[in-house]
Amino acid sequence: DAKTTQPNSMESNEEEPVHLPCNHSTISGTDYIHWYRQLPSQGPEYVIHGLTSNVNNRMASLAIAEDRKSSTLILHRATLRDAAVYYCILRDRNMNNNAGNMLTFGGGTRLMVKP
Amino acid sequence: NAGVTQTPKFQVLKTGQSMTLQCAQDMNHEYMSWYRQDPGMGLRLIHYSVGAGITDQGEVPNGYNVSRSTTEDFPLRLLSAAPSQTSVYFCASSYSMSFPYEQYFGPGTRLTVT
Numbered sequence: 001d002a003k004t005t006q007p008n009s010m011e012s013n014e015e016e017p018v019h020l021p022c023n024h025s026t027i028s029g030t031d032y033i034h035w036y037r038q039l040p041s042q043g044p045e046y047v048i049h050g051l052t053s054n055v056n057n058r059m060a061s062l063a064i065a066e067d068r069k070s071s072t073l074i075l076h077r078a079t080l081r082d083a084a085v086y087y088c089i090l091r092d093r094n095m096n097n098n099a100g101n102m103l104t105f106g107g108g109t110r111l112m113v114k115p
Numbered sequence: 116n117a118g119v120t121q122t123p124k125f126q127v128l129k130t131g132q133s134m135t136l137q138c139a140q141d142m143n144h145e146y147m148s149w150y151r152q153d154p155g156m157g158l159r160l161i162h163y164s165v166g167a168g169i170t171d172q173g174e175v176p177n178g179y180n181v182s183r184s185t186t187e188d189f190p191l192r193l194l195s196a197a198p199s200q201t202s203v204y205f206c207a208s209s210y211s212m213s214f215p216y217e218q219y220f221g222p223g224t225r226l227t228v229t
Contacts, residue, residue, distance in 0.1 A: 041223075042220075042222060042223070043119075043205045043207070043220030043221050043222055043223050044158065044205070044207075044218075044220050045219075045220065046217035046218065046219075049217075087157065103158070103160075103207075103218060104157075105150075105157030105158040105159075106157050107155075107156070107157055108157060
């Protein structure tokens with residue numbers, strides 16, 4: 001899987017939007033962009049994923065650059081509960097072997113939300 | 116659905132002891148896996164299974180055994196605990212190994228080996 005680069009930490013104020021960046025300059029054409037987050041003392045949870053087009057779901061939006069070398073996870077109104085480590089992960093859609101479902105977690109971005 | 120459950124939540128072992136971390140899911144998922152997370156780091160894959168009777172090694176399998184006799188359960192066995200195995204262990208499951216089904220994680224087991 002191609003490598004991703006994320007800032008170690010970010011701060012946000014409650015009720016304000018948050019933009020979490022991820023750089024993946026070596027992304028291949030068949031790599032999906034996944035985001036997971038890990039709340040304190042919990043297991044990771046899925047947030048969103050996309051390939052080329054921007055994606056929205058109930059938790060967040062994912063904005064993907066036209067050249068796909070970067071993406072941004074957008075939390076529209078941060079709450080205290082959104083304080084977590086956010087992981088940006090690339091996964092190759094052509095990995096048909098058993099290992100293709102593995103997630104490779106880097107260091108992620110620790111998001112702190114101030115009241 | 117209870118989702119992915121793990122027991123125990125906390126465990127302290129002495130060096131050389133063995134134990135089994137339990138993982139169960141009630142979502143009829145084919146794919147199950149075990150990760151470990153060391154302080155300040157991301158998760159690393161230990162072992163995974165794509166169905167009952169089928170298991171394979173991940174990135175850091177040494178010192179751990181797994182088996183998958185049923186779809187629901189995927190226990191992780193530490194054969195002879197070492198301080199280097201002090202970590203938080205997460206079990207995960209997914210509907211299929213086919214891409215891009217999301218993975219569901221359990222709450223974790225915090226293991227300390229003294």
